Amino acid sequence: xxxxxxxxxxxxxxxxxxxxxxxxxxxxxxxxxxxxxxxxxxxxxxxxxxxxxxxxxxxxxxxxxxxxxxxxxxxxxxxxxxxxxxxxxxxxxxxxxxxxxxxx
Amino acid sequence: xxxxxxxxxxxxxxxxxxxxxxxxxxxxxxxxxxxxxxxxxxxxxxxxxxxxxxxxxxxxxxxxxxxxxxxxxxxxxxxxxxxxxxxxxxxxxxxxxxxxxxxxxxxxxxxxxxxxxxxxxxxxxxxxxxxxxxxxxxxxxxxxxxxxxxxxxxxxxxxxxxxxxxxxxxxxxxxxxxxxxxxxxxxxxxxxxxxxxxx
Numbered sequence: 001x002x003x004x005x006x007x008x009x010x011x012x013x014x015x016x017x018x019x020x021x022x023x024x025x026x027x028x029x030x031x032x033x034x035x036x037x038x039x040x041x042x043x044x045x046x047x048x049x050x051x052x053x054x055x056x057x058x059x060x061x062x063x064x065x066x067x068x069x070x071x072x073x074x075x076x077x078x079x080x081x082x083x084x085x086x087x088x089x090x091x092x093x094x095x096x097x098x099x100x101x102x103x104x
Numbered sequence: 105x106x107x108x109x110x111x112x113x114x115x116x117x118x119x120x121x122x123x124x125x126x127x128x129x130x131x132x133x134x135x136x137x138x139x140x141x142x143x144x145x146x147x148x149x150x151x152x153x154x155x156x157x158x159x160x161x162x163x164x165x166x167x168x169x170x171x172x173x174x175x176x177x178x179x180x181x182x183x184x185x186x187x188x189x190x191x192x193x194x195x196x197x198x199x200x201x202x203x204x205x206x207x208x209x210x211x212x213x214x215x216x217x218x219x220x221x222x223x224x225x226x227x228x229x230x231x232x233x234x235x236x237x238x239x240x241x242x243x244x245x246x247x248x249x250x251x252x253x254x255x256x257x258x259x260x261x262x263x264x265x266x267x268x269x270x271x272x273x274x275x276x277x278x279x280x281x282x283x284x285x286x287x288x289x290x291x292x293x294x295x296x297x298x299x300x301x302x303x
Contacts, residue, residue: 001296005289011282019275026268034267036110044149045264065151069111 033085033092035071042070046092056091057084106135113139114146118156122164129168129248131187131224136165137255137277138270144259145266154260158252165216165248166241169227173240176231184232201229208235209243216247217254218280 031045039061043050054061059073070088074081112120121143128134140161146152175187204211204226212230215222230240255273262269 001289001293005286005293008282008286008289012279012286015275015279015282019272019279022268022272022275026262026265026272029265029268031265031267034107034110036107036114038114040149040151041114041145044145045266047264067115067151069114071107071111072115 033070033088035074035081035085036069038067038069039073039088040065040067042088042092046095048092048095052095053088053091057087109134110139110142113142117146117152118143118160121157122160125161125164126168126171129165129223129227130171133221135270136220137273138266140252140255141259141262141266141269141273144256144261145263147256148260148263154256157256158249161252161256162245162249165251166245169216169223169244169248170241172224172227173231173237173244176228177234177237178231184228187228201233204229204235205233209239212240212243213247213250216244217251219277219284220251221277221281 033042037045039053039057039059040050043053050061050066054066057073059077062068068076070084071081074084077084109120109124113124121139124134124139125136128136143152143157143161147154147157172187175183179187207214212226212235215226227244258269258273259266
């Protein structure tokens, strides 16, 4: 029981430390793109207009709000999900560092 | 499967959230915290109504919890054994039942949102232990609404950082679980030492 107590104390500190470290950098880290995300959702997390991302992947958005996930769009376009995600990431990177300019 | 559930909430909004949280409350392991955070983020983007999101997330969870309690109370030992088998460890239900009796309402409340992995166990154990239904409903509803408000608000506030926030909350949940284990073990150790000192 003594060993379990020591492990529980150690676990508390390890996970609390990890949570604290992650929380400190929460605003600095870039959000990853996932296949379940919608284009407006990705645009929001990267502070970009959704229209720019739709344009980057060559898709005309459905009105009034295109709620299709990246996977759904890839299926509709008959294209690999990974390819679409790479295109989106490139568009985000390009917006963060415009040609000849400084990073956002 | 998680990807499809997350996409369903993004696409269909609060009604999808209702169905998924109800299934999770019965005991199916699903990423509910992340779903609530995403709902919060969608609210901040104007893609979901906050009252519908909180109301349906809370109602779905309460419905699932009540189903778990009903199985424990009226399902009979065979059904209880089958359902608890779905969660993983069949043998630990009596231990949870003893803890549920000892902690009562606050135990039910805390396992709705802060130590939520224990929630389905506590639902079953509350039923098998014969914990009064009206009290279970009160603490259950209070806990589930608290959880919905807390996680949806966090998602709303950190709407552009949902994945990072989920990682922070995951570590915090483990820290809380380890702290709770340390408190219980420390208390038992102290009692043992006192007994040894007296003897």
